[in-house]
Amino acid sequence: MRSIGEMARESGLGVSALRFYDRAGVLVPDRVDPVSGYRWYAPGQLDEARLLARMRRAGMPLADIRLVLAGWTDTALVRRLLEAHLRRLEKGLTDARAEFSALRALLDHRENPMTSLRTDTSVRLSLSADGLAAALDAVRFAAGSDPELPMLGGIHFDVEDGALRLVTTDRYRMAVARTPPTDTRDPASGSRCRCRSPTRCGRCWTGRDRSGSPWTATG
Structure with missing residues (x-):
């Protein structure tokens, strides 16, 4: 029999982890002292504990760990x-x-606040008003409002995999949204949003016809 301390040293699981997995019913000790509550493990449980330690280090969720141990022969x-x-x-x-x-x-x-975030290339996308509005709605809550960090008070636009990505952060939260471009033959006929403030961006589309007229974003 191994004490909980010996099992911890030999398996790679801490004592607190062994107690947790006992309470969860994943690795139950072979015997528990009825007076002291001290846990004792059978020799055959060491391999199971080492397997459990590997899955724990890999970040495997408890439910999957339970399934792996229960179905190890499968x-x-x-x-x-x-x-x-x-x-x-x-x-x-x-x-x-x-x-x-x-x-x-x-x-x-x-x-480099006066420099464009993209200095080596120019990207032009045509977006639906609904798509842009939904993306802005999804990220505005996380825009910074600290006057000492004005660079976090806007929305960062980026192009990723052919879609427009919008990012806001106030250092404690981050919001990311994506909206795909529309297929338009004349992107210049769209509207161009130049706002740097999420509040002003909110006013850009308020009351606007969302029947599908494109917006054009450049960067």
């Missing part, structure tokens, strides 16, 4: 669960890279 099931978690991690990394890219752009703009 190789196909375990592979599906592991691959699904890996896909979630990869998507999360992709999303995190996009957010950090937006943050770096905001930092660059703060350091």
Whole structure:
């Protein structure tokens, strides 16, 4: 039998983690002292604890950990669960890279407020009024209002995968929205939004006909 301390040292799980997984019914000790409440683990539980530690380090959710341990002999099931978690991690990394890219752009703009965020290229997109309005609505709440950080008081526009991406942040929150371009043969016939304030942007489309007339964003 292994004490909880020995199990922690040999498995890579902390004592508090072992207690948590006991309460969750995931890794229940073989014996619990009825007087002291001290936990004891059978020799065969070490491999299970080490497997659990690996999944914990990989950030696997508790529900999936439970399924993997319960179905460990079902190789196909375990592979599906592991691959699904890996896909979630990869998507999360992709999303995190996009957010950090937006943050770096905001930092660059703060350091060079008079310089366009895109100096090496020009991009022109035609957008539907409804699409732009919905995207602005989705991000305005997170725009900064601190007078000492005026560079965070607007909306950052960027083009990603052919769509317009809007980003706002007040350092504590971040909001990101995307809106696809419309297919228009004459983008110059649209309207161009030059506002730097989310409040003013809100007034740009208020009362405007949203029947589909395009807006044109340039950058």
